Amino acid sequence: MRKASKLLLLGVLLSACTGSSGDWRAEAIASAEAKMRGLINDPAVTFAHVDLTGDSATGQTCGVIIAKIGIYTKEARFIVYIDGAGPYVEPGLGSSMSQADFDWAWKNDCVNEGYKG
Numbered sequence: 001m002r003k004a005s006k007l008l009l010l011g012v013l014l015s016a017c018t019g020s021s022g023d024w025r026a027e028a029i030a031s032a033e034a035k036m037r038g039l040i041n042d043p044a045v046t047f048a049h050v051d052l053t054g055d056s057a058t059g060q061t062c063g064v065i066i067a068k069i070g071i072y073t074k075e076a077r078f079i080v081y082i083d084g085a086g087p088y089v090e091p092g093l094g095s096s097m098s099q100a101d102f103d104w105a106w107k108n109d110c111v112n113e114g115y116k117g
Helices: 002-018 023-040 099-113
Strands: 046-053 060-069 072-081
Touching (some): 023 060, 023 072, 072 099
Antiparallel strands (some): 060 072
């Protein structure tokens, strides 16, 4: 029994070391960025001020997408929800959401949830 307890403890410690709580956050951000690249249909877009708010079940990735359109550079805020909703981007870069609706979602789901971008 003592050996089994040691093995169980070792397993718990190993899983704690290999599965850090930050992994889901990095995966959610990477997934959100991939969704935004798909929405914009441009694998070369870049991102700034990206932050994940909320938790692993009801959170969202918020940030700024930077895209080259011809000779111009366009920046727009985006939101991708962990539960699968979105991606949403400010009007002008592919969103069907109105500016007023996007501003409401940004305030309530990003800023009020702790966005620090």
